[in-house]
Amino acid sequence: MSTAMNFGSKSFKPRPPDKGAFPLDHFGECSAFKERFMECLRESGYESGACRQRAMAYLECRMERQAAPRGAAGQLMANEPLEKLGFKDLIDEKSEAKPEK
Amino acid sequence: VVPGETALAFYKAKNPTDKPIIGISTYNVIPFEAGQYFNKIQCFCFEEQRLNPHEEVDMPVFFYIDPEFVEDPKMAKVDLITLSYTFFEAKEGQKLPLPGYQ
Secondary structure (H helix, E strand, O other): OOOHHHOOOOOOOOOOOOOOEOOOOOOOOOHHHHHHHHHHHHHOOOOHHHHHHHHHHHHHHHHHOEEEEEOEEEEOOOOOOHHHHOOHHHHHHHHHOOOOO | OOOOOOEEEEEEEEOOOOOOEEEEEEEEEEOHHHHHHEEEEEEOOOOOEEEOOOOEEEEEEEEEEOHHHHHOHHHOOOOOOEEEEEEEEOOOOOOOOOOOOO
16 A cells, blocks of 8 residues: 655654553453443444443453463553553542442 | 543454464554554554464554644644554564555
8 A cells, every 4th residue: 555645754653552562362351341342332423432431441351361371471461550541530430439349 | 532532442353264373463544644643552563463273353452642633733634543454474583564665
């Protein structure tokens, strides 16, 4: 897909992700969370902001799981405080609400 | 997606062959100028990923659009940004090629 039109302008340099790569979820351990998230997207007309709770749940799932042996990679996602991943407002809400369990 | 708000997206990859494939992917953003505002927090790209025979996996991307996007007059008419990934089969010692503009 070459677009010859961009001669002279700065080239697009792909940047690696800030927090590295997600190991693949070969066993679909978090697929249920992904399905719930996708269901929410469909129902909301693909409004990303409406589904952040479920996105957060998916990422929490990843952080909790041990990946299948893949060298040194442990979890499906390194533990990162959810506030730092842009979910601070949802965390604050959660801690204000009465715990259900 | 609101600039500044983190968002999650999923792609799906399938290996239709009888052999495991080790792939590595790189991405592209269209329109070109929006690429500088696209920030990936975590994704499946840039590292080799192994897909077993006939395996199908979900590939997540966790990202946000830089809030400065809304300040850029060149982006005023942009309301659709398309992120695409290309999977290459990784060969030993292969370096990831930069797409297009060599």
